Amino acid sequence: SGFVVITSRASYEIVHKAATAGIGLVVAISAPTDLAIRTADTAGVTLAAFARGDSLNLYSHPGRVAAAG
Structure with missing residues (x-):
């Protein structure tokens, strides 16, 4: 449980460490x-990118x- 926000590309290494x-x-x-993307899907991690504004x-x-809404 929990989340991480990164200011760079979402790499395999980041997703693997999060999982x-x-x-x-x-x-x-x-x-x-x-x-x-493949690692997140396999590991059960929700992966979001291009997070800007809303x-x-x-x-x-x-x-x-x-x-939201």
Whole structure:
């Protein structure tokens, strides 16, 4: 449980470390790598990127994030 916000690309290493630590959500301001997306999907981590203002793109397990409104 928990989350991490990073100011760089979402890499395999970041997603793998988050999964190992039991962190369920990784949010990045830049693009994720293809391997990061596959790793997040396999590890059960919700991966979001291009987080700016009130928008972001979800790449894995989007059902864990509720829309504001």
